[in-house]
Amino acid sequence: MALLLSRVAAVSLLVVVLTTTSTSPAVAQFPARARPTRSGYLNITSTNSLYFAFYEATNPVTTPAASAPLLVWLQGGPGCSSLIGNFAELGPYLLLNSTSLTRNRNRWNRRFGLIFLDNPLGAGFSAPNSDGDIPTDEPTIAAHLLAALQSFMALDPTFRARPLFLTGESYAGKYIPAAASHILDANTKLPADQRVNLQGVAIGNGMTHPVAQVTVHADQAYFAGLINARQKAAVEAMQNRTVSLVDASKWGEARRERNRIISFLKNVTGVATSFNYARERPYPTRPLRDFLNTDEAKAALGVRGDVVWARCSKAVSAALAEDIMKSAKGDVEAVLARRNGTRVLLFQGVFDLHSGPASVAAWVRELAWPGLGAFLAAERAVWRLGGGQLAGYVQRSGVLANAVIVGAGHMAPGDNGPAAQAMIEGWVLQTGPFAGSGAQQSTVPDCDS
Numbered sequence: 001m002a003l004l005l006s007r008v009a010a011v012s013l014l015v016v017v018l019t020t021t022s023t024s025p026a027v028a029q030f031p032a033r034a035r036p037t038r039s040g041y042l043n044i045t046s047t048n049s050l051y052f053a054f055y056e057a058t059n060p061v062t063t064p065a066a067s068a069p070l071l072v073w074l075q076g077g078p079g080c081s082s083l084i085g086n087f088a089e090l091g092p093y094l095l096l097n098s099t100s101l102t103r104n105r106n107r108w109n110r111r112f113g114l115i116f117l118d119n120p121l122g123a124g125f126s127a128p129n130s131d132g133d134i135p136t137d138e139p140t141i142a143a144h145l146l147a148a149l150q151s152f153m154a155l156d157p158t159f160r161a162r163p164l165f166l167t168g169e170s171y172a173g174k175y176i177p178a179a180a181s182h183i184l185d186a187n188t189k190l191p192a193d194q195r196v197n198l199q200g201v202a203i204g205n206g207m208t209h210p211v212a213q214v215t216v217h218a219d220q221a222y223f224a225g226l227i228n229a230r231q232k233a234a235v236e237a238m239q240n241r242t243v244s245l246v247d248a249s250k251w252g253e254a255r256r257e258r259n260r261i262i263s264f265l266k267n268v269t270g271v272a273t274s275f276n277y278a279r280e281r282p283y284p285t286r287p288l289r290d291f292l293n294t295d296e297a298k299a300a301l302g303v304r305g306d307v308v309w310a311r312c313s314k315a316v317s318a319a320l321a322e323d324i325m326k327s328a329k330g331d332v333e334a335v336l337a338r339r340n341g342t343r344v345l346l347f348q349g350v351f352d353l354h355s356g357p358a359s360v361a362a363w364v365r366e367l368a369w370p371g372l373g374a375f376l377a378a379e380r381a382v383w384r385l386g387g388g389q390l391a392g393y394v395q396r397s398g399v400l401a402n403a404v405i406v407g408a409g410h411m412a413p414g415d416n417g418p419a420a421q422a423m424i425e426g427w428v429l430q431t432g433p434f435a436g437s438g439a440q441q442s443t444v445p446d447c448d449s
């Protein structure tokens, strides 16, 4: 689940060639136009804060940009920095090599304001006051995310009214439902001027209900032609052991057994990366680390100079060891149960050996939600981009939509930028394959009082 740097060669409107100096590693010049609109730290407790970088919409559907919807992006891991998403997947500028940024035609802040949050506390540039402050469970993470959003809203009086969507990938498949159900619940108790205008959640290649998701690794790899029947039986035995450990609430052991599955699959298939079995080489990781640890990048991003950036925090991963195999399905059900139109989009790149389409389908069919029958019976439509190229498939019913993205793996927005951008814009704006979804959507935050 650790998220690695994705290929950035796909799109380059404009290559910004940056000067290097005699120091090593080469110093990246951070062009002014690639700087966040706002960035810094959002208080979550009296002693801790989360790092954020906000980019205003560059081409909103209606002006001013200050009324465009807002997207929050959360990386997975647990413990990986959302700046991976920013510079390697969907941000306004992607890192080409350790010194050069290139404008991303498929940026998610074309139509929407986009907020990258380093979450949980301890990830990326969100250094904790003390390691003991790193959350160990989803309720704490959810409370921190709500607090961070409230701090963000306090920065500008126009932010709060803008429709807000929580998005992310991988382990964010747990943070997002946990935060969404917490926010919707809090909205029923908060005065109108303190509610969060949450309108939907979008989860890419998510880990949400591990006990169901762990049961499809063998089939997926076998039917993709990557393992033989004997290897398939070995994976099934590991899957069964993982399920038994989850059923016995042996969370740490269950996590280790699941890791063994991924490790076994990597060993026997020889894939360059289990995040995208169609790739012939691993995703580069070092350029982003070098780039983000330069004084210039830190200054441009509004980061405290003493914080060392790591892709994924071992401390966060360790703190959440007992959380990994626990389920967030109940939180998705809580979100779906609210009849106020909070929309749910699940999307998956097809080449992911961790949590691809079959993995997500395995937990979706276990949802306790009255709309499930209609969703499962809904047609899966072929989805093409404007130029006619195949983007994937969309199945939806009511507030739930599932999009499968072709030519992509775990980090789908980085692997297939045009499809991911078309998807997020269509889903938020309810156009194209997403036209008419979420008919019950309200334009004001929930209120039970």
Ligand SMILES: *[C@@H]1O[C@H](CO)[C@@H](O)[C@H](O)[C@H]1NC(C)=O
Binding pocket: 043, 046, 047
């Ligand atoms: C955030 O917390 C810091 C440190 O506790 C404090 O100095 C600052 O005033 C807080 N900012 C806001 C906007 O509350």
Ligand SMILES: *[C@@H]1O[C@H](CO)[C@@H](O)[C@H](O)[C@H]1NC(C)=O
Binding pocket: 015, 016, 017, 026, 096, 097, 098, 099, 100
């Ligand atoms: C990075 O890419 C730019 C643009 O292609 C190139 O000019 C530059 O030499 C590269 N820098 C490194 C360190 O590879």
Ligand SMILES: *[C@@H]1O[C@H](CO)[C@@H](O)[C@H](O)[C@H]1NC(C)=O
Binding pocket: 233, 234, 236, 237, 240
């Ligand atoms: C795994 O569990 C399934 C369902 O209980 C069972 O049908 C299958 O035989 C088991 N496979 C192995 C290899 O243990």
Ligand SMILES: *[C@@H]1O[C@H](CO)[C@@H](O)[C@H](O)[C@H]1NC(C)=O
Binding pocket: 260, 261, 263, 264, 267
């Ligand atoms: C995968 O290969 C590595 C290195 O040979 C080995 O240490 C590890 O135990 C293997 N994992 C599994 C699950 O076979």
Ligand SMILES: *[C@@H]1O[C@H](CO)[C@@H](O)[C@H](O)[C@H]1NC(C)=O
Binding pocket: 337, 338, 339, 340, 445, 446, 447, 448, 449
């Ligand atoms: C939806 O919002 C209305 C008021 O806006 C509130 O009365 C109702 O309880 C909410 N429903 C749910 C399921 O949250």
